[in-house]
Amino acid sequence: MDQSLLVFVTVAEKGSFTRTAEELHMTQPAVSQYVQMLEKSAGAKLLDRTNKYVRLTKAGEIVYHHAKEILGLYTRMDTLVADLMQVASGPVSIGASFTFGEYALPHMIADMLEEYPLIGPTITIGNTAEICGALLSHELDVGIIEGDYKHDKLYVTPFAEDAMELIVSSKHPFASAAPDFIVSTGEMPGETWIVRESGSGTREASDRWFESLGFMPRSMMAFGSTQLIKESVEAGLGVTLLSRMSVRKELQLGTLKAVKAAGTPVKRNFSLVTHAAPYHTKAVQVFIACLQNGSWSR
Structure with missing residues (x-):
C-alpha cells in the first residue's frame, strides 16, 4: 500500500x-x-x-x-489474497435500499451469521442512486436496490420480485369500502400522495405507475423515509404506494390497509449490484449465495 x-x-x-x-x-x-x-x-x-x-x-x-x-482497491486486493487460504470471514460492507434493507435484510443477516459467525457485516441504508454511487467509489462491497440501474462498471442482477400496493389509513373512505371495491383512476388525482424522494426506487416505481394511468397527483409530499411515510399515512395526511413487505406489521395490526386500485399490484425487481471486477472475497460470496437462495423471504 x-x-x-x-x-x-x-x-x-x-x-x-x-x-x-x-x-x-x-x-x-x-x-x-x-x-x-x-x-x-x-x-x-x-x-x-x-x-x-x-x-x-x-x-x-x-x-x-x-x-x-x-x-479501497488495495484493501480489497489484500483481502482476496488472504481469503485463498481461509474460511469465510472478515468484513462485508452492504448497501441496501430502504425497503429491502429495513424489512428483509436483518432476517437474512441473522441466518447467515448462524452458519458463518466470523463474517462481520456493516449495512448502509440509502436510495438507489446513493447505493450505486458508493459502490462506484469502492465504499461498498455489494448493493441491493429497487428497480433497475445501468452502469458499465457495475453488474445489476434481479434476484426477486416485489409487489407494491395502494396503502391508506384504516380510517380512510377507501378502506371502509367493500372488499371487492377497486379505486378508479378518476378517484386518485384528488388524493394527497406521500412519496419517496427523487433517486429512490420506490419513487421511480410510483412515477411510472402515475404515468401508466395518465395522471399526476395535484398534491404530493416527498419524504426521505419509508417509516415517515407510513406514520404520515396512518395519521391521515395522505395515501401512498408502498411495498407490501414494508407494511406487513401495520397490515396485521390493522392501522393501515392495502386497497385494490387500477394498475395494482405494481411489480418491480429487487436487484443485486456488484463491481464488474471478477473476484469477490469468500465473505461476499457467502452473502450473495444467502441472498439468492431466498432465506430472507422466510
Whole structure:
C-alpha cells in the first residue's frame, strides 16, 4: 500500500497533522514528509496549512477522491489474497435500499451469521442512486436496490420480485369500502400522495405507475423515509404506494390497509449490484449465495 496516500487521506479527514500522527503511530515530521513526497509526485500543492486549519486545495480534492478509491482497491486486493487460504470471514460492507434493507435484510443477516459467525457485516441504508454511487467509489462491497440501474462498471442482477400496493389509513373512505371495491383512476388525482424522494426506487416505481394511468397527483409530499411515510399515512395526511413487505406489521395490526386500485399490484425487481471486477472475497460470496437462495423471504 502507498503509505503517502494513506497519510494524505488521514490528514484530509482528521484536519490535523498532529491527530494524523497519533492515528497512524508516527511522528509529525514523518507525516509532513509523506505529504511533501506526494505533493512532489503530483506536481501541485495539495493542502493549505495554517496554525488554525488544514484544508484541501483544488488539486488536493482531486487527489483525495482518487486516493480513497485506490486505498479501497488495495484493501480489497489484500483481502482476496488472504481469503485463498481461509474460511469465510472478515468484513462485508452492504448497501441496501430502504425497503429491502429495513424489512428483509436483518432476517437474512441473522441466518447467515448462524452458519458463518466470523463474517462481520456493516449495512448502509440509502436510495438507489446513493447505493450505486458508493459502490462506484469502492465504499461498498455489494448493493441491493429497487428497480433497475445501468452502469458499465457495475453488474445489476434481479434476484426477486416485489409487489407494491395502494396503502391508506384504516380510517380512510377507501378502506371502509367493500372488499371487492377497486379505486378508479378518476378517484386518485384528488388524493394527497406521500412519496419517496427523487433517486429512490420506490419513487421511480410510483412515477411510472402515475404515468401508466395518465395522471399526476395535484398534491404530493416527498419524504426521505419509508417509516415517515407510513406514520404520515396512518395519521391521515395522505395515501401512498408502498411495498407490501414494508407494511406487513401495520397490515396485521390493522392501522393501515392495502386497497385494490387500477394498475395494482405494481411489480418491480429487487436487484443485486456488484463491481464488474471478477473476484469477490469468500465473505461476499457467502452473502450473495444467502441472498439468492431466498432465506430472507422466510
